[in-house]
Amino acid sequence: MSDAQLDIQMIAVVTAAACAIPGTFLVLRRMAMMSDAISHSILLGIVIGFFIVESTTSPVLILFAAAVGLLTVMMVEWLQRTGLVREDAAIGIVFPLLFSIGVILISRFAGNVHLDLDAVLLGELAFASFDRFQVNGWDLGPKGLWVMGTILLLNVALVIVFFKELKLATFDPALAASLGFMPGLVHYGLMSMVSVTTVGAFDAVGSILVVALMIGPPAAAYLLTDDLRKMLVLSVAIGAISAVLGYWMAHWLDASIAGAMATMVGISFLTVLLFAPARGLVAQVLRHKRQKLDFAQTMLAIHVMNHEGTAEMRVENRVDGLDEHLHWDTQFTAQIVDLARRHGIVTESNGVLTVTDNGRQRAQAAMVR
């Protein structure tokens, strides 16, 4: 592995981690699409900032872009507050407009400036290693790593310091308001975090794929835990793993690194969706199947118990005729009788079932319920 490759992977991992932190709160607050809106509309901020400072590397760009990110949030909220447009439509109106103005500005004045629309939207991580951060001739590593590293540290620090406020405002905004935690302030703080992180990451992964890194890992982590701390850690881990795997996939296919990272995020999510221990689809199917068998065994115990000691017991509780009495198909009946016998719920003598004490308890418990 060359130095450049290592650099790129480090930037990718740090970017993924920095995105996963605000992303966790977006997912929990059901505001995932806000990251999509912000990631589009910051283009306008970058363009305006670029016209003012005439450089693509100035940190002032980040300020302008973050300001437009906040402007997006405020415009969406203003539209919503008029009561004329619902939230989803408000988002869908605001960001295309800001984005369009950005594109128009670029194409009207792009003749004499160097601002590549594709690079802003799609990102090009492959060259990130060449842009070095140098002080007095000392090479301190790629600049992208410093930018994203700073943002990551900032995000971590903010979440640690304001953990209680964020948690309360996320899960119970009404209580947060009544306790004086100012959920509105937390909201705008979080949105600032999303904006700054998005702007920082656009250079590396492109503004649209920031959304994948912000939403994907937290959505996967959401299926794995109910604990906010664990969800944050898992999100960062899933994001980082997807970033590294994505890099190598891009390397192997000679394709866009950002695209491959987003694809990997999707694959990670799919894996978790299928195989998460409690909430995964496979676990759901297995649980459903087990519950069906359990329930059927209980039904069998109830049936046998009901006819116990009655005149028709010899007919009703015979193993041969059970399928008809219980309206089950023959194969399923055989499976359930077999299972129930092995679990000590019923016993068989001369082809007739009798319920055990264990089975009797189970049947009674089920009927009381």
Added chain:
Amino acid sequence: MDTVTSIAVLSVLPDILHDLIFDYTLRTVALGAAVIGIVAGALGAFAVLRRQSLVGDAMSHAALPGIGIAYLVTGRKENLVLLTGAAIAGWLATLAVLGIVRRSRVKFDSALGLMLSVFFGFGLMVLTYIQRRPDASQAGLDKFLFGQAATLVQGEVRNMAIAGGLALAVLLFLWKSFKLISFDMDFASSIGYPVRVLDVLLTTLVVVAIVLGLQAVGVVLMSAMIVAPAAAARQWTNRLGVMVLLSAFFGALAGVTGAALSATQRHLPTGPTIVVCVSAIVLISLLLAPNRGLVWAWFARRRKGEELRRTLAAADAAHGGPRILIEENS
């Protein structure tokens, strides 16, 4: 748009109207934009009413891999092939979103954002993979990102009109069912409508509308054409039929105006210009629509205040009691 540009536009208005009729490129582009506006506007009305405004956004992004894969599989670059691929990809992404929401606890917005970005990223990967293959003459694939209305030719506009017309015909044919599932899904289900099938069908029609616009407006901005005309139309009426017609009209108006503006000004890309036009229509509607509009509501509030003040003054006068100083208290 600044005033200088506006004045410039006004002064060339007669030329634009002339060109709209006689200039081949402009006429084609304007017709194409009108078709996109009508179809997206009409179907977008349903998306907005069903709180699925952002589904259009997700679908148009998610269509990207379909374009690349269609090219990889067939080796052909005809629009019909590529756009069919786009439609399939957008459709699959939407089904994935609905599936994730139904089968897991991941919420709608997360599922939407995830599928949007993952499909888009995957599309990007596929397109870059194609570009870097030695045998590929890939030119023309990336125009779907931002759209190139100027490359539309008459035959393509005709195809768009046919596909859009078919989608609208289905909409008209199933009007009652779509209306019902848009306003009361549970009731529709309880009286035996196949809501799942209708839901998927309506979503499919929206996919068709989006794919129609990809070439001219591009992936990134097509979502605005679904949401904005419908949100504007909603302000003027409470009737679904009127809303759909108005929405289609607004879409077409924005499409033609945007196309004409961008054709007469240099460096004014069509897609974004159309979006700015449609946003202007939204703003005007929000402000001026009767009953719901903000200006209207402001006047109504003022009038009510006046009335209240007058009533109170009259009551005071009748009782001869002390006059309440409303102005100072309010």
